[in-house]
Amino acid sequence: MLVTSKHLLAKARRKKYAIPAFNINNLEILKAVMSAGEKMKSPIIIQTSEGAIEYAGMDYLIAMIRVASKGKIPVVMHLDHGKDLKIIFQAIQSGYTSVMIDASAFDYKKNVTLTKKVIAKAHPRGVSVEAEIGALAGIEDLVSVEARDAKLTDPDDAKLFVKDTGCDSLAVAIGTSHGAFKFKGKTHLDIERLKEIAKRVSVPIVLHGASGVREDIKKIAEQHGAKLGKARGVLDTDISKVIQHGVAKINIDTDLRIAFTAGIREAIDDMPTIIDPRKLLEGPMLLMREVAMQKMKLFKSAGKA
Ligand code: G3H
Ligand code: 13P
Ligand code: ZN
Secondary structure, three states: OEEOOHHHHHHHHHHOOOEEEEEOOOHHHHHHHHHHHHHHOOOEEEEEOHHHHHHHOHHHHHHHHHHHOOOOOOEEEEEEEEOOHHHHHHHHHHOOOEEEEOOOOOOHHHHHHHHHHHHHHHHHHOOEEEEEEOOOOOHHHOOOHHHHHHHOOOHHHHHHHHHHHOOOEEEEOOOOOOOOEOOOOOOOOOHHHHHHHHHHOOOOEEEOOOOOOOHHHHHHHHHOOOOOOOOEOOOHHHHHHHHHOOEEEEEEOHHHHHHHHHHHHHHHHHOOOOOOHHHHOHHHHHHHHHHHHHHHHHOOOOOOO
């Protein structure tokens, strides 16, 4: 069933588990993660970026997610990294149950103003709002304390921001970044900073850039020609830690992308006589399903539907 994210995430934070938020761009990714959610009996957030909307069209995405949400597990239809107010308002009007306003690149005052503008439209319609403060950045890029404090989320600012805006959940920057190349040296998150944020902020916390870049799947991709070099993600042990300290929504895109790509490369190599895309996409879908199931176990959302 289609649900909003507010209560789902509040419960997850209270009970110390996290809801997986998977980025989808097409039917294959959607079916793979939904099949994982149904198998694991996990609530699920299906999120589409503005890029996904440009690629597939909002109407196509909404129609597919509506069909996907007809089953038993709770499904949130969420707009990821909404930056364009026109797209955010269109999503609110068209049936998304949750939106993100990402005004984190602006100064505090403008971030608050834009976030409040979205909340004023979303809340009367029962749509939940995620906002962000701080800028995602790999921790090694921030060598000095000053650089870290300038980019990563300041705990006192986070408290003020939630109070000033009334957002339903808060995305924070604690050293993760988007994509497959998250860490140059040792994988490391600023867990102490997260603990300070969690002491001050009672709304559910959201972790972006949380993919793990699984070695086994990277290897399949590379065995079939991919060049992923020093691609490296967040450790599973760090994911378990952040869930203990208020993180209740965890965003995953890159891990699905790597699985999809690895599966496609393998299928094309292994089945040179096959020209039916449906056959070629069977393996990639199974691999994405397996990745999604592993997240549900790790996030402890399995069995919570
Ligand atoms: O946060 C970024 C997500 O991975 C979405 O990426 O804008 O390329 O769809 P995208
Ligand atoms: P990854 O690139 O680590 O999968 O993060 C995705 C994300 O944060 C989407 O908003
Ligand atoms: Zn993100």
